[in-house]
Amino acid sequence: MEVYQGKSVFGGIAIGRISVHKKDEQQVKRVRIEDSEQEILRYRQAKQTAMEQLQGLYQKALKEVGEANAAIFEIHQMMLEDDDYNESVENIIRMQQVNAEYAVASTGDNFAQMFSAMDDDYMRARSADVKDISERVLSVLGGRATGIAASGEPVIIVADDLAPSETVQLNKDLVLSFVTVHGSVNSHTAILARTMSIPALIGTAIPLTDDIDGKVGIVDGKNGCIYVDPDEDTLGRMQQLKLEEQEKKELLQTLKGRENITIDGKKIMLYANIGNSKDLAAVLQNDAGGIGLFRSEFIYLERDTFPTEEEQFQIYRTVAETMAGKPVIIRTLDIGADKKCDYFEMEPEENPAMGCRAIRICLTRPEIFKTQLRALFRASAFGNISIMYPMIISVDELRKIKTIVAEIRQELTEQGVTFGEPKQGIMIETPAAVMMSEELAKEVDFFSIGTNDLTQYTLAIDRQNPKLDAFYDPHHPAVLRMIQMVVENAHKAGIWAGICGELGADTTLTRRFLAMGVDELSMSPGSILPVRKIILETDVTKERENNNLC
Template sequence: MLHSLRSIVQEVNAARDMKTALAIIVMRVKHAMQTQVCSVYLRDDKGEYLLMATEGLNPKAVGQVRLRRGEGLVGRVVVREEPINLEHAEAHPSYQYFPETGEERYSSFLGVPIIHHRQVLGVLVVQQVEQRRFDEGDEAFLVTMSAQLAAVIAHAEATGDLLTLGEKPRQAKFVGVSGAPGIAIGEAVVISPVADLQSVPFKACDDVDAELAFFQRSLMAVREDIKGLGSQLKERLNREEQALFDAYLAMLDDASLAREVSERIRKGVTAPYAWAEVILEHERTFTSMNDPYLRERATDLRDLGRRVLAYLQESTQKCRIYPDRTILIGEELTASMLGEVPREKLAGLVSVEGSSNSHVAILARAMDIPTVMGAVDLPYTQMDQRPVIVDGYKGVVHTDPGSQLRKHYKAIYIEEQQLVKGLEALRDLPCETLDGYRVPLWVNTGLMTDVVRSLERGAEGVGLYRTEVPFLLRDRFPGEEEQRQIYREQLEAFSPHPVTMRTLDIGGDKALPYFPIEEDNPFLGWRGIRVTLDHPEIFLTQIRAMMKASEGLDNLRILLPMITSVPELDASLVLIHRVFNELREEGYDIHLPPIGVMIEVPAAVYQVRELSSRVQFLSVGSNDLTQYLLAVDRNNARVADVYQAFHPAVFRALQTIVDEGHKENVSVGICGELAGDPGAAILLMAMGFDVLSMNATNLPKVKSVIRGITLLQSRALLAEVMALSDADQIRERVERALREAGVTRLIRPLDNAG
């Protein structure tokens, strides 16, 4: 059964479309379970369950038999959300006869729900003429099969109406999570890693003859490369190893392989896409074979496929044109990918992987780019050059939007711009409540482009400068002088306001391409201060650059990330004091900057007093603190709804941090994304946070909310909220309070979007 399961899943994954996949499922499951009928019912856009494929029932019934939730045995499976196993199906009170299926002769019935993200997508059914109680093994197999196929069917269902060769694409909607708020209307540009066969974007070919010639030239180039490599290594390889190069050349000379690719090019697709499709199909064929030797050939084919693809992509990458309103789409977007697009042309971002608190989402918010993360069902390789709407408020992507939808979002976009202009008048006004309580609003930065926007919006300092951003944008570690220049620009730009520079915080979802950290559980692994203490040469160089950059300005603050214990902090302080003393001896006229600790793990929450006694300030990283408190990987789209910044446990931890920190007379700020939420900001103010630091985009909104409420009102609201036990209840209560204060538009801008 396990072999059958693997084989069926492999075949379904290799299917070119939903119809083929369903046909494979019903045929192979029927055979594996040695029964007479297998059928699949899938939910349609009306919420009803339609017979979509069958092996054993009348094929004319496909697309005709439709059941509502609770109707018939299939509808009963949907309601129960668990298997129904009947020896005499016709005797069950929910049994319903459909003449067109010809099922009256089938007595035994086993139906299991197909569930994806808590939604019943369909029902998988097997039936038999003889009275048969399907045993536990049968039921377990069908349940396992439905679980394996749920994601495949969800993806196929989501993409089934989208582009297929020769058909006009239709409007579709894909749901992810909000990465950065805003509306973007533009044209998709798909970006993918070089020579990645799985992520080659679909593109139509304008000149078939030129594309065929280009394909043949690329094959010739790879052929010459392999011949040359074989000649170079001839003396160092034995006959068996040398045969590998011969095998590669034989595959390149295989007329059928080139013919398959050429046929697809003639149908109107580019060579890279046609090549990737053909190679992946052959690879799947080899992988599914029983012979171990033939299965191993899949690896050879994949390697050859990448070599040819690299040539095919080289010229297409060079001539990439970015439209004026580029919507950048990729499987997993990175900071360097963002850097490839001219800033004035980048309108929106869509990442298939990641969540609202992954690093690229944080950068997007800092750059004020509407973003959707975790759009797992989006067929991104098919999206290049197609019209797209990104709804960063709702976390929704609309592809090939119709005129009505375009008109709707155009109106929202205009309204959004007017709202932003209305907040610009707050720039030079103090951030204080109606009863005169002042709250400093600082910004989180990482790029020099943030500086102008931050100052334009009235920032009073930098609560978090992400020093890893310049590291992420390079192909090597920046030297001490390079870092000094970068840090000096930031310090000078905000002088005399304070600039809080976090030491290098890599690991987790921030991997340097030249310093990869491969771990099964990176958020609980080697990251933050753990990396830099293990590599003091990196840490010392960075601290030297920071302190040298601060000479004559004295507005530097140093922040240490991912501190989990007092010994870690003590080790960091020893190195910082060592650098300070060395620079003083070298003649630099500097002062020891204030040093702070990020509170972002539960261990630090319960050691605030001990940590505070050694530093001058604390800064809460609410993104990671929420992740660790709730045991939720913030980059995992499957559990994105479990990541709740308004969770009661998060608020109780935040109150503890403020209270304990103030007992040691240290300043306590917060630099996570929570501080930029207008509704959360008034609660943080009421808790007693000394500084709120956020992305520049949200600063005017937060200022407007704080200026529209009294400290007394915020404290009364906090008291109510702290007694609640549910995140949704807390958010609803906060929004009601702000509606009463007349600032609803700043909590969830344009809530009617989508």
């Protein structure tokens, strides 16, 4: 048995086989073959298998994320059937008498270069697609599974690191946990792990070798370690802990359907944070009162090109309709910092956390912003949607947003397009926004405090830097005082204030937040019921007395 220590991202215990995920591991060698026709037959069979895989992915995506987002798998099928592509592969096999792997890799590289050199944006985007289909065929030829956790058995993913866009696409049914060598507990990938309620470790000094691939592993999210090939005593002990954990979860299920009201009658809005429409099942399963943060940027991160207005509209509409009148707060595009999209073609920055991100991108590239706003306003006619703007630091920014919103309303009206009137709020994520919160409150319908960035900017600590984890203190008195100030200024203006950062799920602070007068707490779906339990057991009046907040 080997034990590797890491940093816990989400608690819980996972027991299963380990699957080592390595990127860019398909090394293609040129091999001379004797029977080119037999090799062509081998290629055609691999292509057919790849087509069947893509059809399966299309059907799955159709159910989970809708037709617009599933369309990429149809495009890949059409590209794999393209005569030019297939003729190139088969011609290389015949003329050079080489193996199918080499012919596919050469064709993929050649076509990708051809597409990337084109002037048309749409055609340039196909460069990534042709690489994708070629990798899929190569995987079939080599007998390798495609994608993360492509086997039918749920596994523990072990990887060097996982980008946010990779994490959000994980098939939760096939992933018990993930463990990475790199990363930070405050990264967006870690936040997504908590959203998905998957036991996870980062910063784990575990070797990414074939020696551990396929072995039984145990991830202990509470103590931040992974056991590889555990002995019988350890396995038995962890199985018992897992059973006790499950019993606690079942007890919490009795809280479903209960209103979030404190002992002395204060009602709290308890909402869920999600990354995409695939998380809706967890939201409903955990009985959230609504969605307090829909991270719309993952619609962009999951793609190689800008999502169209229609594609976004269908996603927002699906979420609104599924929530059946419950509040759905959608944050506008928050690309930047640790969330990067190559097709945005943004210039490198020395300090991206303080660079061009979130609302700054939207205000400097209004064509992107307007497309999203049109989709949001249209979707708001189908449910209780609110729009939330991130990284606001001034009243002037809000007035620019309102000008753009007015233009959107006029366009939709003139075009005869049905739309709703969503409420509009902002995230409080910087000390500047805190200090201006009295003035900002007069311009919006609500505040939502993003404690992750607020802590980062208040303490001048990069939350992506794992070397600074020991200094990163979200319980710092300065952070808590800022939250108090924001809540007081919101109430003075007659609007509500909530918390959608990670502190919203921090049960050691729940009573303190209630005493401060926080109206809403938004968190990963799996944290809803534990927080509800505390709310039901809290007397806010007594808590205020205990915290000298009377």
